[in-house]
Amino acid sequence: MTSNSSRNEPLLVRGLLILVALTYLGLFLGAPLVTVFAEAWAKGPEIYFKALGQADSLAAVRLTLITAAIAVPVNLVFGLCASWAIAKFEFRGKSLLMTLIDLPFSVSPVISGLVFVLLFGLQGWFGPFLAEHGIKLIFAVPGIVLATIFVTFPFIARELIPLMQEQGREEEEAALMLGASGWQCFWHITLPNAKWGLMYGVLLCNARAMGEFGAVSVVSGHIRGLTNTMPLHVEILYNEYNFVAAFAVATLLAALALVTLVAKSLLEWRYAAELNSVKRA
């Protein structure tokens, strides 16, 4: 960094700006994070672990893990296909396609849940058909998974597309000329080149999949022990004034967030060059 006098403010101004920034971030980011852990441990470790060990809490953890275990791989396959098609080929309607992939980002989570109720709910389009065949999607696990896939749909594709576009297709073309098959090309060239961007996308996708609240709340029906994910369980406990238990479950989610942030930062520092196009997109 060039510390030229014409690009630098006086020390006092610098100090003041840093102080304002620190206060702002401390107020809005630091304080809520600290509060989660402080409230959870307020009554001691015994009560904390007891709250976590309840059957309903464990069921919520299990459902959250199942949901992410389905939603993330689905979006991974989609992301790889979309980025291969978009980055390696020129075709008409490409920018429209990219806009449509980003669409779930600009839809309220509540509306993301609502659309599935309109499709598969009892009053929905396929509702009567599903009811006749005894299939329950809404207020059941499949609805939760569907809503989660919708909300996290753009995450991996969005990281991969700019990265693979930047890397171009010369390497793949060379390999194909030398007689490699399409699959070999993908496994030995494209995937290794994109692996850090891929991990980055999976990380963000997973954090959102495990933490999604609004969309899941609409389709879940809030049946304790059956259709409650961790974020929904936090809400129920909180609304029952069971604050320690609510914050205890919340610490697990906050820990997930912290792990995500640390892993993300490590990726950004280690592989800055490989990820540059992603950050800039």
Next chain:
Amino acid sequence: MSVLAHRLREPSVIPGFGITLGVTLTALSLVVLIPLSALFLKAAGLGFSDFIATAFDSRAMAAYGLSFGAALVAALVNLFFGTLVAWVLVRYRFAGKRILDALIDLPFALPTAVAGIALTTLFAPNGAFGSVLEPLGIKVAFTRLGVILAMIFIGLPFVVRSVQPVLEDLESEVEEAAASLGASRLQTLWLVVLPSLLPALISGFALAFARAVGEYGSIIFIAGNMPGQTEIAPLLIIIKLEQYNYAGATAIASVMLIISFVLLFVINRLQHWRQSRMEGR
């Protein structure tokens, strides 16, 4: 298929266009496009007068007013402080800068329900911040101010993350030239730095705004949810759904979606127009 593919795209030796684009379009249609069009078809089936009556009654109008108004205030706050934080992170050196930089993305990683209960606990009348503010006559929790605060939290990363890379790439020569030609530091910032940040500022602002408008999880705990007072539009959708009023929920959701899409489209055009004008000079 191959004839069609040839007409739609430029020829390439790389295989797999048909299958990857096919998977992409199928997944996009099933997960995003069909569910979203279900919403609009349902809304279209309501009939014009019914739609107007449910979508624009006084309670709904108050909810839109709060969702869009509070989101505007929150995005403006984030525009100012986000730029400041980005500036501090890019230009100054201080201890703990990397940790702070990593922490910026907390609102992306922390599940919204967790943020919601933490903010509510902090700003409740007996909370760490609330107990200080309450004697001063400032009520945050269960008021509109609380809604704005939660929206500030959720939108915090957008402006920082869109301004940061542009600020990093800004060439020092431009500022030095301005300074050597006799511009004061403030003049340089206002007339040289700010115009080059403008596209990033607009997109950061728009993203923060769009996110805040649709946000649900972090707001409902701190809002108090009084109809007509502190009831956000996404919550009203959920309330209608819980009353099995699918038509009402659909009407409000489609109004919100249309406004969000139009806003994003306008901002997108604005940015394109600016960029092409900047490049033209």
